[in-house]
Amino acid sequence: xxxxxxxxxxxxxxxxxxxxxxxxxxxxxxxxxxxxxxxxxxxxxxxxxxxxxxxxxxxxxxxxxxxxxxxxxxxxxxxxxxxxxxxxxxxxxxxxxxxxxxxxxxxxxxxxxxxxxxxxxxxxxxxxxxxxxxxxxxxxxxxxxxxxxxxxxxxxxxxxxxxxxxxxxxxxxxxxxxxxxxxxxxxxxxxxxxxxxxxxxxxxxxxxxxxxxxxxxxxxxxxxxxxxxxxxxxxxxxxxxxxxxxxxxxxxxxxxxxxxxxxxxxxxxxxxxxxxxxxxxxxxxxxxxxxxxxxxxxxxxxxxxxxxxxxxxxxxxxxxxxxxxxxxxxxxxxxxxxxxxxxxxxx
Ligand code: DAH
Numbered sequence: 059x060x061x062x063x064x065x066x067x068x069x070x071x072x073x074x075x076x077x078x079x080x081x082x083x084x085x086x087x088x089x090x091x092x093x094x095x096x097x098x099x100x101x102x103x104x105x106x107x108x109x110x111x112x113x114x115x116x117x118x119x120x121x122x123x124x125x126x127x128x129x130x131x132x133x134x135x136x137x138x139x140x141x142x143x144x145x146x147x148x149x150x151x152x153x154x155x156x157x158x159x160x161x162x163x164x165x166x167x168x169x170x171x172x173x174x175x176x177x178x179x180x181x182x183x184x185x186x187x188x189x190x191x192x193x194x195x196x197x198x199x200x201x202x203x204x205x206x207x208x209x210x211x212x213x214x215x216x217x218x219x220x221x222x223x224x225x226x227x228x229x230x231x232x233x234x235x236x237x238x239x240x241x242x243x244x245x246x247x248x249x250x251x252x253x254x255x256x257x258x259x260x261x262x263x264x265x266x267x268x269x270x271x272x273x274x275x276x277x278x279x280x281x282x283x284x285x286x287x288x289x290x291x292x293x294x295x296x297x298x299x300x301x302x303x304x305x306x307x308x309x310x311x312x313x314x315x316x317x318x319x320x321x322x323x324x325x326x327x328x329x330x331x332x333x334x335x336x337x338x339x340x341x342x343x344x345x346x347x348x349x350x351x352x353x354x355x356x357x358x359x360x361x362x363x364x365x366x367x368x369x370x371x372x373x374x375x376x377x378x379x380x381x382x383x384x385x386x387x388x389x390x391x392x393x394x395x396x397x398x399x400x401x402x403x404x405x
Contacts, residue, residue: 070108078134079134174394178405190294192254195257196256197237197240199234207232210241233261237258245358259274260276262274271392286353291372292309308334321353324347
């Protein structure tokens with residue numbers, strides 16, 4: 059075979075190699091690659107034709123062309139394999155991207171809840187008192203004897219302690235029986251005028267029924283300044299209740315005993331259901347007895363470092379659930395913590 063023919067064939071192999079390389083690079087799926095494999099490496103491919111055509115070549119020419127075309131074959135095969143790998147990787151990535159879980163996406167199909175009636179009422183009560191110049195405090199759920207009792211003029215052994223069925227911890231601490239537990243801290247930490255409310259959960263170790271719960275919410279209030287009198291207290295509470303019940307209400311003070319106030323008493327509200335006319339809820343009296351209150355006992359002021367000769371003040375404490383029950387016609391206090399969704403969803 060003429061040497062120039064051999065050269066022609068060699069350059070043809072190079073051209074085929076280039077051509078195949080370009081097409082393989084451009085291929086974007088496995089079917090195209092398979093077609094290219096058939097075209098360039100199959101039995102009817104041009105490379106095979108070339109090999110068939112060198113039967114009459116001299117052994118050295120045969121060897122040269124054979125080696126060159128075999129090399130071209132394996133180069134094309136490698137390129138195809140490489141490309142297959144690339145395409146598969148790309149496909150996998152696309153799948154991964156599709157299946158990737160984005161944990162920041164809000165869940166769909168789950169119904170949003172809403173704030174509990176007690177929470178929204180706490181916010182409402184805070185709002186009313188803050189507009190009246192009171193600051194808001196929260197109690198410690200577990201407190202000590204001094205803050206829950208002693209600083210409120212209830213020394214150890216005092217019979218008044220029996221009024222509060224108390225949960226004690228093994229270390230002698232108390233699950234607070236009332237939010238009055240913050241009075242001493244508030245009064246000793248700031249100079250009068252002091253206007254503050256304390257809202258939080260209280261605990262009583264007593265049997266439960268429609269009116270009593272072991273865990274409930276109390277709103278304590280204190281107001282200390284020069285020249286504060288009982289009418290200031292009645293005016294303040296009348297204002298609060300009229301805002302909360304959205305109607306003008308009358309208030310009444312009936313003497314009663316609490317160790318931390320003198321005089322102490324119960325405050326009643328003209329019945330919000332019958333407007334004082336007399337109904338089942340107010341037992342035909344026209345009044346609802348709602349809270350304990352009074353003028354802060356001089357001893358309590360003294361224990362907080364306030365001179366009772368210069369300053370006076372009032373304090374009150376009411377149960378939040380009772381207020382809500384009257385407003386929303388709820389007849390069992392145990393419903394609040396029952397987890398009964400039918401009840402909760404109504405508000
Ligand atoms: N701490 C009392 C209780 O839980 C309620 C109370 C009554 C608070 C009179 C007061 C008050 O501040 O002056 O039974």
